[in-house]
Amino acid sequence: MTERSRSAIPIVGAGIGGLAVGLALARAGFDADIFERTTRFEEVGAGIQLSANALLVLERLGVFGLVCSASTAAEAVTLRDARSGKAIAHVPVTSREGSGYLVLHRADLHRALAEAVASEPRLELHTGVELTGLSADGGRAVLRLKRDGREFERAHPIAIAADGARSAAVSSLGLAPARPTGRVADRFVVDQGAASPALAASIEAWLSSGRHIVTYPVRGGRLLNIVVIGPDKTEPPSGEALWSGLAAPLGEALRRARYLGRWPLLSAPAKRRLVHGGALALVGDAGHAMPPFAAQGAAMAIEDAYVLAQSLCLEPDPRLALRRYEAERLPRLARLRSRVAFHRFVYHLPRPFSFARDAVLAMRSPSSLRDDLAWLYDWRP
Numbered sequence: 001m002t003e004r005s006r007s008a009i010p011i012v013g014a015g016i017g018g019l020a021v022g023l024a025l026a027r028a029g030f031d032a033d034i035f036e037r038t039t040r041f042e043e044v045g046a047g048i049q050l051s052a053n054a055l056l057v058l059e060r061l062g063v064f065g066l067v068c069s070a071s072t073a074a075e076a077v078t079l080r081d082a083r084s085g086k087a088i089a090h091v092p093v094t095s096r097e098g099s100g101y102l103v104l105h106r107a108d109l110h111r112a113l114a115e116a117v118a119s120e121p122r123l124e125l126h127t128g129v130e131l132t133g134l135s136a137d138g139g140r141a142v143l144r145l146k147r148d149g150r151e152f153e154r155a156h157p158i159a160i161a162a163d164g165a166r167s168a169a170v171s172s173l174g175l176a177p178a179r180p181t182g183r184v185a186d187r188f189v190v191d192q193g194a195a196s197p198a199l200a201a202s203i204e205a206w207l208s209s210g211r212h213i214v215t216y217p218v219r220g221g222r223l224l225n226i227v228v229i230g231p232d233k234t235e236p237p238s239g240e241a242l243w244s245g246l247a248a249p250l251g252e253a254l255r256r257a258r259y260l261g262r263w264p265l266l267s268a269p270a271k272r273r274l275v276h277g278g279a280l281a282l283v284g285d286a287g288h289a290m291p292p293f294a295a296q297g298a299a300m301a302i303e304d305a306y307v308l309a310q311s312l313c314l315e316p317d318p319r320l321a322l323r324r325y326e327a328e329r330l331p332r333l334a335r336l337r338s339r340v341a342f343h344r345f346v347y348h349l350p351r352p353f354s355f356a357r358d359a360v361l362a363m364r365s366p367s368s369l370r371d372d373l374a375w376l377y378d379w380r381p
Contacts, residue, residue: 008033008124010143010154012131013163014041016106017284017301019113021160023061024309026122033154034117035129035145037163041110046187046260047218047225048106049203052099053379054299057306060381066112071102072217074203079361081354082208085247089361092370093203095377103203103225105218109298131163134172136277139319157318160281160308162301165266165289173276178266178289183344185265185292186236188226188257192217206250209350213250226257229265229292236262265291270337274304274326278319281308281326288333293343296336296376304329306381336376 009025011018014036025032050058050067058064079088093101117123132151133144141159145152161169165178203216211230218225228237236259243251268289274282282288284301308325315321349357361369 007031008156009158009160010035010141010156011160011162012134012143012169013161013167013286014114014117014125014127015162015164015284015301016110016113016298017286017305018160018162019110019117020057020061020302021162021283021305021308022117022123022125023063023113023120024057024305025312026120027061028309028313029122030309030312031122032124034123034125035131035143036125036127037130037168039128041114046105046189047216047227048104048109048298049216049295050102050104050109051093051296051299052095052101052377054302055099055102056379057302057381060306061116063112063116066115067102067104067109070108070112070220071104072221074101074103074216076366077203077205080204080206080247081358082206082213082246082250085206085249088207088358089364089369090366091373092366093373093377094370096370096374097378099377101377103216103218105223105225106298108219131168131172134159134161134169134280136173136280139278141277141279156279158279158281158312158322160283161286162283162305163286165268165285167282167286169280170282170286173280175272175276176269178268178285180232181265181267181291182232183229183265183291184232185263186228186230187260187263188228188254189218189223189260190226190253190257192222192224204250205347206247207347207349207354209354210348212347213246215250215253224253224257226254228254232264267291270334274329275322278322281322283308288337290337290340291344293340293347294336294376296340300333300336303332303379303381310381332379339373339376 008031011034014034022032022034076090076092078090129145129147132146135142143154206213214227243254266289274287283304311321311325
């Protein structure tokens with residue numbers, strides 16, 4: 001084992017969270033090895049939203065320019081009645097100081113992070129490596145890994161797991177897995193030329209009883225991303241049943257759209273700790289998967305990455321550093337979880353209760369609606 005491999009911090013998972021934490025560690029002066037189970041990255045998923053809190057971190061990591069070049073900027077989310085198309089409210093999504101909000105394809109964000117990792121000498125990305133076991137106690141994390149049928153171990157004072165909601169690290173520790181929420185996301189894309197101009201350049205959330213639909217541009221505006229979030233049923237929606245009863249521009253976009261697939265929405269246990277055995281830190285969905293009713297999944301992983309690296313800089317003792325990371329992140333995640341639950345309830349109200357919701361929102365100014373989310377978007381590490 002080389003001197004570098006002895007000192008490099010092991011990271012499990014090379015998704016958005018794993019790549020972001022690798023970059024954050026490198027920018028802070030640490031070496032890291034990132035282990036990824038797959039052998040090649042594919043364009044998984046579709047759209048993603050990045051608010052000011054995440055963009056600030058991406059700027060500090062040196063990837064903001066790459067991300068911007070593949071993004072579309074937004075200033076507000078328009079809430080609409082899914083049946084009539086009537087605007088209910090316009091909710092500003094910029095920070096108080098005017099920092100922006102971007103929408104883009106998940107693969108474009110991942111590509112920007114991967115390019116930055118590839119050019120960073122402090123980082124090594126190892127693909128085709130599977131985590132087969134993990135122990136974390138006594139101030140030491142031991143990872144059992146397998147590549148090309150051969151097993152090997154990596155031991156370090158700390159390790160980081162950023163391997164998603166179905167985390168192998170979480171499973172190896174015997175922790176309760178993330179559970180289905182009873183909701184799924186059916187994802188579609190449609191060429192912008194086939195979509196209504198009314199949908200082309202903004203974020204729209206179309207609310208109805210039991211489900212809601214989100215639309216926004218990706219791929220620099222060439223495609224319209226459509227996400228239908230509703231109850232978990234045995235068959236994905238298709239045919240006329242998918243778009244009947246919806247406002248004309250939305251229904252027509254769905255009629256022309258290409259179906260990408262169904263993603264079950266999972267939620268990690270609310271009381272899950274982010275640090276285990278004083279030696280393993282969980283980042284992103286591995287630690288706190290939750291439904292996307294506040295569009296903060298990627299943002300929270302990116303925040304985690306920066307706070308963890310910052311904590312390791314400020315505390316020479318790795319155990320104290322991980323404790324500091326957890327103490328800073330848990331209250332914020334608990335507050336976000338409450339907001340997610342609120343949005344889930346409000347977005348899916350049936351009639352006549354939705355009439356009362358719409359009336360209350362109509363009475364509020366955009367600035368007051370923005371203030372409701374100031375704690376989220378105005379975050380600074």
